Amino acid sequence: MKITREEVDYVSHLARLNLREEEKGKFTSQLNDILLYMEMLNKVDTSDVKPMTHAISLSNAFRDDVVKESIGNEMALANAPDDMGDYFRVPKVIE
Amino acid sequence: MELNQLTIHELRKKLKEGETTSVEITESVFNRIGAVEDKIHSFITIMKDSAFEEAQKADRAIQEGNTGLLTGIPIALKDIMCTRGVRTTCGSHILENFIPPYDSTVVKKLRKAGAVFVGKTNMDEFAMGSSTETSYFGITRNPWDLERIPGGSSGGSATAVVADQCIASLGSDTGGSIRQPAALCGVVGMKPTYGRVSRFGLVAFASSLDQIGPLSKDVEDCAIMMNAIAGYDPNDSTSVPADVPDYTKYVSRGIEGWTIGIPKEYFIEGIDPEVLAAVEVAIKQVEKMGGKTVEISLPHTEYCVAVYYVIAPSEASSNLARYDGVRYGFRSKEGRDLLEMYKMSRAAGFGDEVKRRIMIGTHSLSSGYYDAYYKKASQVRALMRDDFDEAFKTCDVILTPATPTPAFHVGEKMDDPLQMYLCDMFTLSANLAGIPGISVPCGYTKGGLPIGLQFLAKHFEEEKLIQIASAYEKNSKIEKRRPEL
Amino acid sequence: MEYEPVIGLEVHAQLLTKTKIFCGCSTKFGAAPNSNTCPICLGMPGVLPVMNKKVVEYTIKMAMAIHCRINRENSFARKNYFYPDLPKGYQISQYAYPLAEGGYVDVEINGGKKRIGITRIHMEEDAGKLIHDENQPSSYVDLNRAGVPLIEIVSEPDMRSSEEGVGYLRRLHEILVYLEICDGNMEEGSFRCDANISLRPKGEEEFGIRTELKNMNSFRNVQRALEYEIKRQQYVLESGGKVIQETRLWDDSQGVTHPMRSKEEAHDYRYFPDPDLVPLVISEEWIEEVRKTIPELPLSKRERFVEEYDIPPYDAGVLAASRDIADFYEETVKHSGKPKIASNWIMGDILGHLKEDKKDIKDSPVTPEALAKMINLIEDGTISGKIAKEVFEEMWKTGKQPKEIIEEKGLVQITDTGALETAIGKILEANPAQLEQYKQGKEKVFGYFVGQVMKATKGKANPKLVNEILRKKLSES
Numbered sequence A: 001m002k003i004t005r006e007e008v009d010y011v012s013h014l015a016r017l018n019l020r021e022e023e024k025g026k027f028t029s030q031l032n033d034i035l036l037y038m039e040m041l042n043k044v045d046t047s048d049v050k051p052m053t054h055a056i057s058l059s060n061a062f063r064d065d066v067v068k069e070s071i072g073n074e075m076a077l078a079n080a081p082d083d084m085g086d087y088f089r090v091p092k093v094i095e
Numbered sequence B: 001m002e003l004n005q006l007t008i009h010e011l012r013k014k015l016k017e018g019e020t021t022s023v024e025i026t027e028s029v030f031n032r033i034g035a036v037e038d039k040i041h042s043f044i045t046i047m048k049d050s051a052f053e054e055a056q057k058a059d060r061a062i063q064e065g066n067t068g069l070l071t072g073i074p075i076a077l078k079d080i081m082c083t084r085g086v087r088t089t090c091g092s093h094i095l096e097n098f099i100p101p102y103d104s105t106v107v108k109k110l111r112k113a114g115a116v117f118v119g120k121t122n123m124d125e126f127a128m129g130s131s132t133e134t135s136y137f138g139i140t141r142n143p144w145d146l147e148r149i150p151g152g153s154s155g156g157s158a159t160a161v162v163a164d165q166c167i168a169s170l171g172s173d174t175g176g177s178i179r180q181p182a183a184l185c186g187v188v189g190m191k192p193t194y195g196r197v198s199r200f201g202l203v204a205f206a207s208s209l210d211q212i213g214p215l216s217k218d219v220e221d222c223a224i225m226m227n228a229i230a231g232y233d234p235n236d237s238t239s240v241p242a243d244v245p246d247y248t249k250y251v252s253r254g255i256e257g258w259t260i261g262i263p264k265e266y267f268i269e270g271i272d273p274e275v276l277a278a279v280e281v282a283i284k285q286v287e288k289m290g291g292k293t294v295e296i297s298l299p300h301t302e303y304c305v306a307v308y309y310v311i312a313p314s315e316a317s318s319n320l321a322r323y324d325g326v327r328y329g330f331r332s333k334e335g336r337d338l339l340e341m342y343k344m345s346r347a348a349g350f351g352d353e354v355k356r357r358i359m360i361g362t363h364s365l366s367s368g369y370y371d372a373y374y375k376k377a378s379q380v381r382a383l384m385r386d387d388f389d390e391a392f393k394t395c396d397v398i399l400t401p402a403t404p405t406p407a408f409h410v411g412e413k414m415d416d417p418l419q420m421y422l423c424d425m426f427t428l429s430a431n432l433a434g435i436p437g438i439s440v441p442c443g444y445t446k447g448g449l450p451i452g453l454q455f456l457a458k459h460f461e462e463e464k465l466i467q468i469a470s471a472y473e474k475n476s477k478i479e480k481r482r483p484e485l
Numbered sequence C: 001m002e003y004e005p006v007i008g009l010e011v012h013a014q015l016l017t018k019t020k021i022f023c024g025c026s027t028k029f030g031a032a033p034n035s036n037t038c039p040i041c042l043g044m045p046g047v048l049p050v051m052n053k054k055v056v057e058y059t060i061k062m063a064m065a066i067h068c069r070i071n072r073e074n075s076f077a078r079k080n081y082f083y084p085d086l087p088k089g090y091q092i093s094q095y096a097y098p099l100a101e102g103g104y105v106d107v108e109i110n111g112g113k114k115r116i117g118i119t120r121i122h123m124e125e126d127a128g129k130l131i132h133d134e135n136q137p138s139s140y141v142d143l144n145r146a147g148v149p150l151i152e153i154v155s156e157p158d159m160r161s162s163e164e165g166v167g168y169l170r171r172l173h174e175i176l177v178y179l180e181i182c183d184g185n186m187e188e189g190s191f192r193c194d195a196n197i198s199l200r201p202k203g204e205e206e207f208g209i210r211t212e213l214k215n216m217n218s219f220r221n222v223q224r225a226l227e228y229e230i231k232r233q234q235y236v237l238e239s240g241g242k243v244i245q246e247t248r249l250w251d252d253s254q255g256v257t258h259p260m261r262s263k264e265e266a267h268d269y270r271y272f273p274d275p276d277l278v279p280l281v282i283s284e285e286w287i288e289e290v291r292k293t294i295p296e297l298p299l300s301k302r303e304r305f306v307e308e309y310d311i312p313p314y315d316a317g318v319l320a321a322s323r324d325i326a327d328f329y330e331e332t333v334k335h336s337g338k339p340k341i342a343s344n345w346i347m348g349d350i351l352g353h354l355k356e357d358k359k360d361i362k363d364s365p366v367t368p369e370a371l372a373k374m375i376n377l378i379e380d381g382t383i384s385g386k387i388a389k390e391v392f393e394e395m396w397k398t399g400k401q402p403k404e405i406i407e408e409k410g411l412v413q414i415t416d417t418g419a420l421e422t423a424i425g426k427i428l429e430a431n432p433a434q435l436e437q438y439k440q441g442k443e444k445v446f447g448y449f450v451g452q453v454m455k456a457t458k459g460k461a462n463p464k465l466v467n468e469i470l471r472k473k474l475s476e477s
Helices: A005-014 A021-043 A072-077 B008-016 B022-040 B048-063 B105-112 B155-162 B179-185 B219-229 B273-288 B301-322 B338-349 B352-365 B371-391 B417-422 B428-433 B462-476 C053-065 C162-178 C219-238 C284-292 C298-309 C313-319 C323-336 C339-357 C368-379 C385-398 C402-409 C417-430 C432-439 C444-456 C463-476
Strands: A087-091 B043-046 B074-078 B116-121 B168-173 B188-191 B211-216 B259-263 B292-296 B397-401 B437-444 B450-456 C003-014 C077-080 C090-093 C100-109 C112-125 C129-132 C138-142 C149-155 C191-201 C211-214 C247-251 C256-259
Touching: A005 A021, A005 B352, A021 B301, A021 B352, A021 B371, A021 B417, A087 B338, B008 B022, B008 B219, B022 B043, B022 B048, B022 B074, B022 B116, B043 B155, B048 B116, B074 B155, B105 B219, B116 B155, B155 B168, B155 B179, B155 B211, B168 B188, B168 B219, B179 B188, B179 B437, B179 B450, B188 B219, B188 B462, B211 B219, B219 B437, B219 B462, B259 B273, B273 B292, B273 B397, B273 B437, B273 B450, B273 B462, B301 B352, B301 B371, B301 B417, B301 B428, B301 C077, B352 B371, B371 B428, B397 B462, B437 B462, B450 B462, C003 C162, C003 C219, C053 C100, C053 C112, C053 C149, C053 C162, C053 C284, C090 C112, C100 C162, C112 C162, C162 C191, C162 C219, C162 C298, C191 C219, C211 C219, C219 C247, C219 C256, C298 C313, C298 C323, C298 C339, C313 C323, C313 C339, C323 C339, C323 C368, C339 C368, C339 C385, C368 C385, C368 C402, C385 C402, C417 C432, C417 C444, C417 C463, C432 C444, C444 C463
Parallel strands: B074 B116, B074 B168, B259 B292, B259 B397, C211 C247
Antiparallel strands: A087 C138, B043 B116, B168 B211, B188 B211, B188 B437, B397 B450, B437 B450, C003 C149, C003 C191, C077 C090, C100 C112, C112 C149, C129 C138, C191 C211, C247 C256
């Protein structure tokens, strides 16, 4: 199934990626090559096949409700690109 | 022979017998780094000062008779594993200055084992690639031919080992990223069973496929490294609580009476004739060692690239959403509001291949496409796993080429992503099924480029891989060359 | 045209576990911003979630309490979207395979009961907090709340009025609090509600266009918001317009709903199974273990109180409002055998004093046994009802036993008829004028004599006896 320029715009918005105009053309055609290749999967009969979501058959991996020491807010903010006091700071959403 | 040219097991012996010290070994390694790093570029971050501190600490421990599996041995880590206090970049601009406040579980284990950390090795950005050409920090070159790529994404981990810039290293393998560079660089590389080694601290690319594994100079070293890193971790819900055998006990046992499956779908048009020839010699060798080879079929092999390139990018698109410039990592100063901040930071922070895969993944999961792409791929994946389950009913291990070609030229496949993806066709299936695989050197091309042989085993039967790979290594007598640098 | 509202409610309740759902950080409210955090809930590279077993236990408990079917196998999915308070860029939730489905809750409404269906219950992690700066073009992120465990309870669109909506909400609330899995604090955000509401012509089967309502942070606001929205939609439809499918925010100060200004189109959440978490398999044994921990629930308790103790539904409602009050009541009844009297004392005096002192019933200085004893002392005539009020005050202040207080203060009721006759006789002697008035027919003077007797006996005279003896003496004189 081919992907259109509009769909590329939609997907890049969903993924929060800014694509330059020149990039959009290149990405669209590269994506199309790849997606076209994926179509071979339609040849496989998968009726009644349960999708494989894990490579292991584990279940019930739990931990107990016991408090572990936190790293503290200094460490939490150490890599922050912008902060103010104890908070991470980000630009506001413009309505 | 230089100390940096020796293996873990050789050095351990020397350390124990007092013939050398960790500081001496570490000096030898850093001298080598000084001599060749400019040509190869194995490392993103070199940890010289702390390495010598650790080496001194190791020497004291050895004196006190207090040694672990790797005490005093210089090890390199792919820059995708979090190291506390040391930047971890994943080969990306977006994490260029990220300093994790915690250690991965495997790093903790190696520390406990007494390892000396040499540095963080170069890699394809976020492990997405097969040539180590997409790193923000520059390419890594194949020591056997500096105009060629070393493979990827654990390119630096492979080159550092073969160029003696470390004694052994850790890489990560999502679609072949340990085994393929190991093959193209002439070292041993193992991808453990999914769930065998903890992923806690491994920056996620495709969560249901990623595994950490060792790259080493021989199979015995691989076994030692596996002993050090394998095992259940309660911090990783996908970590399996299965006992870890002593892998070194399987080194140089024979394979008399074993059945080795040769999958017909792996011997197709498009394989380089020299690779094919080397693998056929290896098959004869295995038969000489007492193994019986049988043809098997893994019927869904042809779909592995398509399946992988739906599932891995889908999971990656979600795993990489956290790189949004809010709490850490690169943030663009140009955005006027939140939306622009997100879009510009990620656009500037990620390279093209990462963006491409995020786009494919986002598309595959999006409304209207989920069933056709992600769900369908997951179903075909189940059929591929079933193929292996069936195959292992009739054989102990499976033998295949590790890669379809030897190392290609820098830049050769950068314009055709699909061509690049096909490089992984022999290694992808193991990640999709979750089974372990190992790549061992099996010869050289006429041009002197290494060729790799791959063995695959059932879930949690890494010891079988150690057994056959070490037996092959011993009996095949492949010439041990060193790259000329 | 008569329209009927169709209302469905989505409740998010924070679970009272000590730690977050996927990491060991504390869930304690009120910590300094970003101090209850770790690499996992900060969404740092390389981290992995591990499920808190208590969260599953609590969810199973709630599911059973509201008659849901537990999905023996259930699993987690990622809900992908970008927002600064969502560290990983996705929320771990349950989508295709929730823990429970298909239950119900009976709501007491208008003297009867209405059954509201429950579509599903699932577990998920909470996001952090985003605070907007009034003056700067900045927002601030606090991730203490990121990773706190939530259960989401989705009702069927079975409610047909704002009363039913609030009634349902209160029922869910009291069950959650009764089970001790949520503290139900709407102001602090540990119990949140969103509504889906549409109108359709009465008798129609098909649903109308619905709007989603958010930002209602109290029961009263839920009621007001629903009422307003019903009226608003009615107005739109009656003027020939169409209701727009949108999300609207309740504005408490203006009493209206506004459309949310965010231009985000319907989110494409790209749900897929979370590869970092393995499925949950709930065994029969586990379900049985949890079943044993479920206490008698409020509705059953209320009904039983009315039935067993023969008290009015209003009393039952007050007494069963919390497990602690209900237990206090039943202990008191056990030791006194007087359900209605115990109810009066608890509803009035105990709860009243607790409110004044801002105390919890667990910290009541008067124990159920002590209260029961006091009740028995009234019943056997040792003290009068009026004196008892005095005794109770002392009990509350000092925590002493009633008998002790009565003896210390000499408050034992005078029931010795001889003594009373003497006292009454003295009063009558000392008040000849009033005696004359009474004889003349002024009944009111009787009260004056009673007052005088009480004064003379310092309130300790048994009022009934005083009445009898006084009447006798007056008729004799």
